[in-house]
Amino acid sequence: MSRRVRAWVLVLGGLGFAALFAAACAGLPHFGGDLHPYGDRAVRAALLRHTANAVASVNFDQRAFDTLGEESILFGAVLGTVVLLRQTRDENRRPPAPAPVAAPVRRYARLALPVTLLIGLYIVAHGQLSPGGGFQGGVVVATALHLLYIAVDYRALERIRPVGLYEVGDAAGEAAYLLVGTGALVAGAAFLANVLPYGTFNTLSSGGTVPVLNAAIGVEVACGVVVLLARFLDQAVEIEDPPADAPEGAAK
């Protein structure tokens, strides 16, 4: 395809998209209006299932299958990063030397680490009650662990972060979500249907499968982000490029 034809295809596609998008926008309800047909139904369904956080009810109960897709995207992305950023045969690994850390930075990070970790776990556990859930809390937990890199050094982080275990955790979280969904099939309902007892409204154990799926996502996201950052950190801190003058593939 010549450059000119490609440009025409682009123009055609762009114009088609612009026309359809403008038409779709014209049909949208106005910003900040009083009419919310989907919202009203979603909130009613959330209250029927004793889930105080309607957003969590939509994400993990009414449209739990969508969330499975999102979770799998993250899983696939982490897997791709692990494959792309692996240590190749002609790359060397040099452990980084301990670096001095300014005392105020160390004090701050040591104070912030346990607090951040606790906040992350709280956000995962209270996903069915208040804003948050597995995705948000998982990322907070993972970033909390990396405060150790700021407070001490890379070797201290590596000690509390056996990457192999976190890789297993990532896969286990993904599998747990599928297993909870399959459990609903075993109970005689549809895949990912909310089959557990709904519990008392506005308590930790309410929402049926919502807190269970939240926990699965929390494990998957926390472990996934730790593995993701571990690969990036390895490349940035430890792994060295092959010497530039070596012929291509000499070490293989």
Place this chain on the structure above:
Amino acid sequence: MSELPVLLGLLFVAVAATATVLVRDPVRQSFLLSVLGLALALLFLLLHAPDVALSQLAVGSALTPLMVLLSVRKVRRRARDERREEQA
């Protein structure tokens, strides 16, 4: 008048996003990206979407800038190693 906070939030996002594009140094850009993440989180909060705001805060203002910083460090280290070899 009741829409003033949302307008201010939108303005903050516009300023942060424009600044992120205009700054060309990747390290400074990653810090501005973090500010943009904070601005978006604030806007989502003002629009009554605290769940999305939390995700934005965790991913947009912490994780993404960190990954950009680590990538920059890797690239700079490669450039530094090559320069050292040329001098040797």
